[in-house]
Amino acid sequence: MGKRIFSKFLKERGKRVTKEREAILQKILSSRGHFDPESLYLKIKEMGLKTSRASVYRTLNLLCECGLIERVKKTEHGTIYEHTSVHEHHDHMLCMECGNIIEFYSETLEKLQEGMCKRQGFQGVSHTLEIRGYCKKCQKKKRT
Amino acid sequence: MGKRIFSKFLKERGKRVTKEREAILQKILSSRGHFDPESLYLKIKEMGLKTSRASVYRTLNLLCECGLIERVKKTEHGTIYEHTSVHEHHDHMLCMECGNIIEFYSETLEKLQEGMCKRQGFQGVSHTLEIRGYCKKCQKKKRT
């Protein structure tokens, strides 16, 4: 499904639909959750498909532009992405102990943000909310 | 005021209060708003004080640990910091056109987040909310 969107996007810009770009998108769509460019690159090589880091990075930028994926977060170890076509918009809780990511969504929270924007005369387009702390498991561990 | 806190923090850890560390903290406290390591480094040099990039980075890490400053955001051009002792906690709206940053705070929003954490059994410690979009000025420019 994302394949169509991507092809259309590329053609509209006079860009080309190549095997490499298709392989990269396919691999992203066929795996769940968050990912980073380096692991994606390695997974694609493992499958015997040919690609290069340069192409992975270039394609990730294109996929961001066309809205099929999103940059979730820049960390000290690089950028984390996720695909948006599957998931609807959501925010994240990040466990500082184990790195586990909990996804959540609250309509009320979203509305409230819109309200804040209006009050400031700001035209909101997108947002990221990250709550850092400790997940259930890690809270238990700490108690002992 | 932050000077005291920093000295205490350093001593508690068997670390030393040096001219370089004091100069860096002073420069941060005496300037308003957000900053990045490189400009901070340049400002300090301009003043004729002696320092190195290494020391700036090292000291910023210490100041984060002791809570006097915070990493606001990692961008493609590096990390943006701000000092917390002055400002209370707040969130950000970031204009994608001109880079302008609007700070805001909503009690309701904070409470709502606490509620979301409780529902997930997550122990929230801190968070970052960034809303991206267009500020008043840039909205006007776009219309014309």
Add this chain to the structure above:
DNA sequence: TTGAAATTGAGAATCAGTCTCAACAAAATT
């Protein structure tokens, strides 16, 4: 099928941030 135009991949370049280590300074011991 052909050729102009876009894309690819290997490796060089860039850039923020960290690390190394010898010279130096602060605290602790004598």
Add this chain to the structure above:
DNA sequence: AATTTTGTTGAGACTGATTCTCAATTTCAA
């Protein structure tokens, strides 16, 4: 006060993510 111990500094090397370069290759409209 002199000496020893230990932490800090700064220049520059290093790292790792990402982008750039450019010759070779591929796409696709005609």
